[in-house]
Amino acid sequence: MRGTILALNSGSSSLKFALFEADRGARAARVRGQIEGIGATPHLIAKDAAGACLIERRWSAGEDGTHEALLGTLLDWIDSQTGAAELVGVGHRVVHGGRDFTAPVRVDAAVLAALEALCPLAPLHQPHALNAMRAVAAHRPQVAQTACFDTAFHATMAEPARHFALPPDLAREGVLRYGFHGLSYTHVAHTLADIDPALAAGRVVVAHLGAGASLCAMAGGRSVDTSMGFSALDGLVMATRPGALDPGVILYLLQHKHWSPERIETLLYKESGLKGLTGGTGDMRALLESTEPAAEAAIALFLWRLAQGVGAMAAALGGLDGLVFTGGIGEHAAPIRARACARLAWLGLALDQAANEAARPVISAPGAPVTVRIVPADEERVIADQSLPLLAETDR
Numbered sequence: 001m002r003g004t005i006l007a008l009n010s011g012s013s014s015l016k017f018a019l020f021e022a023d024r025g026a027r028a029a030r031v032r033g034q035i036e037g038i039g040a041t042p043h044l045i046a047k048d049a050a051g052a053c054l055i056e057r058r059w060s061a062g063e064d065g066t067h068e069a070l071l072g073t074l075l076d077w078i079d080s081q082t083g084a085a086e087l088v089g090v091g092h093r094v095v096h097g098g099r100d101f102t103a104p105v106r107v108d109a110a111v112l113a114a115l116e117a118l119c120p121l122a123p124l125h126q127p128h129a130l131n132a133m134r135a136v137a138a139h140r141p142q143v144a145q146t147a148c149f150d151t152a153f154h155a156t157m158a159e160p161a162r163h164f165a166l167p168p169d170l171a172r173e174g175v176l177r178y179g180f181h182g183l184s185y186t187h188v189a190h191t192l193a194d195i196d197p198a199l200a201a202g203r204v205v206v207a208h209l210g211a212g213a214s215l216c217a218m219a220g221g222r223s224v225d226t227s228m229g230f231s232a233l234d235g236l237v238m239a240t241r242p243g244a245l246d247p248g249v250i251l252y253l254l255q256h257k258h259w260s261p262e263r264i265e266t267l268l269y270k271e272s273g274l275k276g277l278t279g280g281t282g283d284m285r286a287l288l289e290s291t292e293p294a295a296e297a298a299i300a301l302f303l304w305r306l307a308q309g310v311g312a313m314a315a316a317l318g319g320l321d322g323l324v325f326t327g328g329i330g331e332h333a334a335p336i337r338a339r340a341c342a343r344l345a346w347l348g349l350a351l352d353q354a355a356n357e358a359a360r361p362v363i364s365a366p367g368a369p370v371t372v373r374i375v376p377a378d379e380e381r382v383i384a385d386q387s388l389p390l391l392a393e394t395d396r
């Protein structure tokens with residue numbers, strides 16, 4: 001197949017993208033970029049394969065920085081980079097596939113409708129991915145589109161990990177633990193299999209720490225358990241989401257404070273987590289630079305839950321051979337990695353501080369019982385990998 005494929009990753013705080021040559025596979029992107037800081041101060045940057053900057057733009061406070069407007073700008077720019085006949089497919093990251101989508105699919109009207117029905121379970125992500133699909137369909141109707149699911153990687157989870165302790169009728173209608181960040185975990189599993197097959201075959205906890213954050217317990221490269229569940233709210237403290245929360249708090253807000261469901265949804269998705277704790281920003285970079293006591297308190301809670309979560313995932317695996325950091329915080333925040341690993345010394349974690357500061361691929365101390373690695377997230381590559389065969393099928 002010839003032509004260009006666009007991989008689009010609609011995250012909660014970012015729109016990441018990459019352009020691949022279909023006949024060269026998903027290994028090397030021709031262009032990579034992202035709009036980060038969505039919801040705060042958006043910043044677009046894109047680079048070519050040699051790392052040269054192709055475009056850089058910052059949005060000021062007065063400009064339209066909504067997801068929709070930013071997507072429009074991005075698609076226009078991508079248009080300017082690809083001739084009309086050149087773009088042959090767009091692959092999308094779709095956060096929630098529910099029970100029905102456990103493998104990538106071609107997007108058609110029925111798929112769009114089924115994915116639309118899952119929007120209430122992922123309001124921070126799903127609508128943006130679907131908007132992107134509609135925008136591409138309107139703008140380039142001849143371009144085939146695919147949906148690649150975050151939930152799919154967790155289809156292998158252990159049976160108890162899939163369930164809530166609720167009456168089975170609810171499970172039968174889909175109230176189950178699905179798990180997310182699956183495209184990122186797929187990339188980590190593939191990367192480990194390439195660079196460290198012995199570790200890939202073992203018991204590994206992967207910490208995807210970005211604006212959204214979760215943990216995955218992987219045995220032999222397959223998901224056994226994960227910290228997110230029915231929605232992308234559960235588990236770790238995130239930029240604007242609280243992570244694990246006693247459901248009694250929701251009842252209290254509903255019954256005693258008479259909050260509307262909409263107000264509670266806003267609290268849980270947009271006003272909690274690091275942002276809620278500090279009353280300011282949910283951006284870890286800014287918190288690490290801050291001298292405010294609230295910033296340190298928020299980081300302390302983030303680390304408390306992270307270490308607790310890694311312990312829980314190690315228990316799900318019956319031991320731990322490796323810990324992998326990925327995502328914006330996992331890749332770039334050395335102090336967070338250092339403090340998390342210090343808390344986990346009892347599990348056999350010990351860092352080589354210089355390697356950690358330099359963000360080397362392996363950051364554990366030589367001879368430490370648990371290998372600690374950094375694997376840069378690349379959900380776009382997984383999207384391209386999963387989309388290419390589907391696009392080629394219809395191309396024949």
Ligand SMILES: Nc1ncnc2c1ncn2[C@@H]1O[C@H](COP(=O)(O)OP(=O)(O)O)[C@@H](O)[C@H]1O
Nearest residue numbers: 011013014210211212283284285328329332333
């Ligand atoms: N150098 C850094 N130090 C600390 N945190 C960082 C750094 N670079 C990025 N981050 C954090 O990474 C997060 C975004 O991660 P990313 O995985 O790109 O987000 P998304 O979940 O939207 O895909 C932000 O909270 C940002 O503060």
Ligand SMILES: CC(=O)OP(=O)(O)O
Nearest residue numbers: 011012180210212232
């Ligand atoms: C599932 C999820 O939270 O994704 P992100 O980290 O991109 O917000």
Ligand SMILES: [Mg+2]
Nearest residue numbers: 011012210211
């Ligand atoms: Mg992300």
